[in-house]
Amino acid sequence: xxxxxxxxxxxxxxxxxxxxxxxxxxxxxxxxxxxxxxxxxxxxxxxxxxxxxxxxxxxxxxxxxxxxxxxxxxxxxxxxxxxxxxxxxxxxxxxxxxxxxxxxxxxxxxxxxxxxxxxxxxxxxxxxxxxxxxxxxxxxxxxxxxxxxxxxxxxxxxxxxxxxxxxxxxxxxxxxxxxxxxxxxxxxxxxxxxxxxxxxxxxxxxxxxxxxxxxxxxxxxxxxxxxxxxxxxxxxxxxxxxxxxxxxxxxxxxxxxxxxxxxxxxxxxxxxxxxxxxxxxxxxxxxxxxxxxxxxxxxxxxxxxxxxxxxx
Amino acid sequence: xxxxxxxxxxxxxxxxxxxxxxxxxxxxxxxxxxxxxxxxxxxxxxxxxxxxxxxxxxxxxxxxxxxxxxxxxxxxxxxxxxxxxxxxxxxxxxxxxxxxxxxxxxxxxxxxxxxxxxxxxxxxxxxxxxxxxxxxxxxxxxxxxxxxxxxxxxxxxxxxxxxxxxxxxxxxxxxxxxxxxxxxxxxxxxxxxxxxxxxxxxxxxxxxxxxxxxxxxxxxxxxxxxxxxxxxxxxxxxxxxxxxxxxxxxxxxxxxx
Numbered sequence: 001x002x003x004x005x006x007x008x009x010x011x012x013x014x015x016x017x018x019x020x021x022x023x024x025x026x027x028x029x030x031x032x033x034x035x036x037x038x039x040x041x042x043x044x045x046x047x048x049x050x051x052x053x054x055x056x057x058x059x060x061x062x063x064x065x066x067x068x069x070x071x072x073x074x075x076x077x078x079x080x081x082x083x084x085x086x087x088x089x090x091x092x093x094x095x096x097x098x099x100x101x102x103x104x105x106x107x108x109x110x111x112x113x114x115x116x117x118x119x120x121x122x123x124x125x126x127x128x129x130x131x132x133x134x135x136x137x138x139x140x141x142x143x144x145x146x147x148x149x150x151x152x153x154x155x156x157x158x159x160x161x162x163x164x165x166x167x168x169x170x171x172x173x174x175x176x177x178x179x180x181x182x183x184x185x186x187x188x189x190x191x192x193x194x195x196x197x198x199x200x201x202x203x204x205x206x207x208x209x210x211x212x213x214x215x216x217x218x219x220x221x222x223x224x225x226x227x228x229x230x231x232x233x234x235x236x237x238x239x240x241x242x243x244x245x246x247x248x249x250x251x252x253x254x255x256x257x258x259x260x261x262x263x264x265x266x267x268x269x270x271x272x273x274x275x276x277x278x279x280x281x282x283x284x285x286x287x288x289x290x291x292x293x294x295x296x297x298x299x300x301x302x303x304x305x306x307x308x309x310x311x312x
Numbered sequence: 313x314x315x316x317x318x319x320x321x322x323x324x325x326x327x328x329x330x331x332x333x334x335x336x337x338x339x340x341x342x343x344x345x346x347x348x349x350x351x352x353x354x355x356x357x358x359x360x361x362x363x364x365x366x367x368x369x370x371x372x373x374x375x376x377x378x379x380x381x382x383x384x385x386x387x388x389x390x391x392x393x394x395x396x397x398x399x400x401x402x403x404x405x406x407x408x409x410x411x412x413x414x415x416x417x418x419x420x421x422x423x424x425x426x427x428x429x430x431x432x433x434x435x436x437x438x439x440x441x442x443x444x445x446x447x448x449x450x451x452x453x454x455x456x457x458x459x460x461x462x463x464x465x466x467x468x469x470x471x472x473x474x475x476x477x478x479x480x481x482x483x484x485x486x487x488x489x490x491x492x493x494x495x496x497x498x499x500x501x502x503x504x505x506x507x508x509x510x511x512x513x514x515x516x517x518x519x520x521x522x523x524x525x526x527x528x529x530x531x532x533x534x535x536x537x538x539x540x541x542x543x544x545x546x547x548x549x550x551x552x553x554x555x556x557x558x559x560x561x562x563x564x565x566x567x568x569x
Contacts, residue, residue, distance in 0.1 A: 004426050180414045180430060181423035183403075187411050190400035197360070197398070198412040199386035199473050200420060208421070 004178040013257065017163060021156070029155035034267045035162035036223045039169055041247045041259030043216035048245075049254030050177055051209045052189035053102065056111050056241050057118025058217055060098075061091040063236030065218025067125065067132060070231035074141035080226040081146065084165070084219055091218020092211050099210040103203045106192070115238070122236040137232035143225075151227065158227035165223055166260075169216050174256060176212065185209055189254075246285075250292055252299025261300060313338040313507040314390070314477045319358055319368030321531075328354045329365070330531045334509075336477065341500075342509040343522035347551065351531040352511045353395060356479050360392045361385050373476060387416070389476035393466040395485050395511070399454045405465055406450035409437035412472035437472060444468050444498050460491050464498065471502075478502070480510035489514070496521055519543070527551065 020031040040062055047053040065087035072083045098117055105113055125132045132138055144150060149157045176182050184205050188195055195202040225231050234240065243266070251262025269288060273281035296303030316334040321327075328351045336342055344352050357363040359370055361382040370378045377385050400408045413433045414420045427434070441447050444464045449457065454465060463483060470478055483499060484492035496517055502508065512518050518525065519539045526536040527548050535545055542548055 004428060175426070176423045178426050178428075179423045180411075180419045180425070180427060181421055183407060183411050183427060184415065184420040186403060187400055187408075190402050191398060194394075194398045194400065194469070196362075196382035197386065197392055197394075198415055198469055199383050200411075200415045201383055205420070208423070212423075 004174075010257075013260075014167065017167075020159065025154060025156075028159040030267065030271055032155050032158040032162040032227050033224075034263050035159065035166045036220050036227070037244070037247065037267055038260035038263035039162075039166045039223065040217055040220040040244050041251070041263050042166075042170060042173055042256070043213045043220065043259075044244050044248050045253055045256065045259045046173060046176065046185075046216070047209055047213045048248060049256075049258065050182065050189060051185040051206055052192075053206065053210065054107070054110050055114040056238075056245065057114035057116070057121075058213075058244055059236055059238070059240035060114075060118045060121045061095055061214040061217035062221035062224075062240060062244075063121065063125065064094050065091045065221030066225045066231045066235040067138065067221075068218070069222035069225040070138040070141065071131070073143050073225065073229075074138065078141065078143050080143050080161075080222075083143075083226065084222045087222035087225075088215040088219040091221065092215035095214020095217075096207065096211040099207040099214075102210055103206040115241075118236070118238060118241055122233065122238070125236055126233055132231075132233075135233060137230055139230055142229045146226070151229075155227070162223050162227060165219060169219065170256075170260075173216070177256060181205065181208070246289060249299055250289065252301030252303075255299070255301045255305075258299050258301050265300070313373055314359070314509075315369075315371040316355075316359060317369040317371065319355075319365045319370070321354065321358055321363060321365050327531045329358060332358075332368070332528075332531070332533055334526060334533070334536075336507050336509060338476075338507050339504050340507060341521055341523045342507075343518045343525045344509055344511045344528060345513070345515075345518055345525060346528035346534075350528040352528055353481055354531075355528070356392055356481050356511070359479065360390060386473050386475075389474070390479070391470035391473045391475035391477070392479040393470050393481055393483060395481040397462050397466060399462060399465055399469070401455035402453055404451050404453055405441060405446060405457065405461075405468070406434070406437055408454060408465065409440050409468050409472045410434050412469050413437050413440075416473050440468050440472055443471075443501075460487055460495070463487055463495060467498070475506065477507045477509070480508065482511050482513070484512065484514070484517070492517060 020028055044055065044058050047055060068087040068090040069083040072086060102110065102113060126134055146157065146161050151157045184200060187200065188202050188205060192202060221235055224235065247262035247266045248259050250266060251260070252258035269285065270281060273284040292300065314336040316332060319329050319332045321329040332355060346352055354363065358365050361380060365378070369376055372385070372388055372390055375388065377388060410433055411420070413436050414430060417433060419430060419433065438447065438450060441450055444467060446461060446464050446468060454462065457465065467480070467483060480499065484495050487495060492514065499508065499510070500521055522539060524536065525539055525542045527534045527542060529551050534547055534551065535542065
């Protein structure tokens with residue numbers, strides 16, 4: 001059985017996540033962006049890494065969460081936690097509705113479909129400028145505080161907020177993958193033909209996984225809105241969908257920590273490379289990707305675990 | 313227990329099942345034999361719902377299941393194995409069988425409780441592995457198991473659904489002849505309440521283990537009967553010796569060992 005016990009390395013990882021507060025206090029805004037991206041990547045891992053659903057349009061759910069949180073803050077109230085929950089529900093509803101189509105397809109058709117949904121939503125948001133602000137983005141609101149903690153200039157509150165939400169969602173994901181349902185998802189990924197032959201309702205499983213992933217992506221989007229007090233069309237962009245896929249593959253799909261690890265490496269690399277070379281930083285990202293895929297086809301975590309097995 | 317009534321299926325102009333009928337009373341061991349391309353696997357696909365028949369009926373324990381999805385048929389007690397290993401390469405043997413047990417008991421939708429809380433199901437999976445002599449390496453990944461063990465795991469997965477009718481599509485496919493006896497011994501040891509239909513090319517095995525034999529040729533059931541009937545039937549001899557010529561077949565019933 002998949003081992004559900006907490007490993008020492010996991011404790012180290014989460015303790016290390018606290019280091020930015022003391023070691024790099026000037027980078028807490030970046031750290032909060034990383035935590036948000038990590039959550040987004042984690043949500044993709046549930047469907048891609050565990051259930052085998054390839055998506056090139058996962059930003060749809062991130063974006064719906066971001067806009068939901070933004071609209072609530074702008075027109076109704078600025079208390080963020082309720083906004084977070086509603087954003088997750090809105091994204092989850094969209095996920096549930098689209099899942100009925102998504103689960104009928106696999107492979108290339110799935111990539112095209114998710115890409116298509118993503119583009120549809122982006123253009124819808126662009127043209128509904130009265131609601132979303134269109135290309136100018138949704139502005140003119142400010143989320144002042146969460147649970148009484150003011151969002152400060154350095155991003156201390158922002159990072160704490162994002163990290164706690166990430167941690168809670170991570171615990172939930174960990175629960176899910178070590179449950180019977182998580183085992184069923186791995187079964188679908190491993191052999192979709194066999195699943196009906198053991199009596200498994202694969203499509204119902206996939207719909208549920210897709211919906212859960214959408215909720216989590218929506219929460220990540222809402223976090224971005226709350227910590228930046230603005231929503232731009234970029235939250236729905238193809239670039240965001242592609243980036244999160246790259247991040248997950250970089251870190252290692254189907255390993256739970258692949259998303260967070262990939263997010264750290266990708267975002268720090270982007271930050272550093274764009275400082276060195278503002279115009280050409282994608283060159284270095286490209287080089288990193290080629291190197292990882294060539295030498296570590298299962299991502300960084302996949303490479304590490306293969307290395308550990310070899311040494312044993 | 314299982315009735316197949318006048319089932320027809322065409323792929324374009326190719327007739328793969330023509331007016332096929334089968335009656336499997338409870339507890340019998342049926343063999344389905346016939347040359348390659350006779351439509352034996354297609355028939356299993358039709359019975360299990362992986363293919364939809366153009367006409368005809370499938371009845372399981374008195375219930376018409378013709379319109380049901382494959383997974384719904386499994387839940388009603390109709391399980392199958394595959395000629396080509398159709399397993400979960402990156403799950404362990406125990407995980408695979410436990411998954412089938414959890415699906416059967418309706419726990420696989422549960423996403424808030426850890427697997428550790430399902431001890432009874434995992435224990436049952438372990439005892440299924442034991443019953444097929446697979447208990448040595450429950451925690452090894454399926455893809456790391458020996459080929460013969462993978463063939464047994466095929467059966468273990470089907471048994472975990474607690475079937476009333478078990479359809480075995482060449483359970484010993486690819487297994488060396490001396491090892492296939494062991495595999496069929498495991499099949500012979502299954503509960504006598506279980507109705508079994510197996511496809512097999514090795515006539516020694518067929519005549520040793522089958523209580524009834526159906527011969528399928530060109531998408532039709534040519535003849536069905538007891539092993540003695542089949543051994544004497546001139547049409548069967550013609551199919552195996554006259555037309556194909558390449559199969560060397562002995563129709564003597566080997567002594568039961």
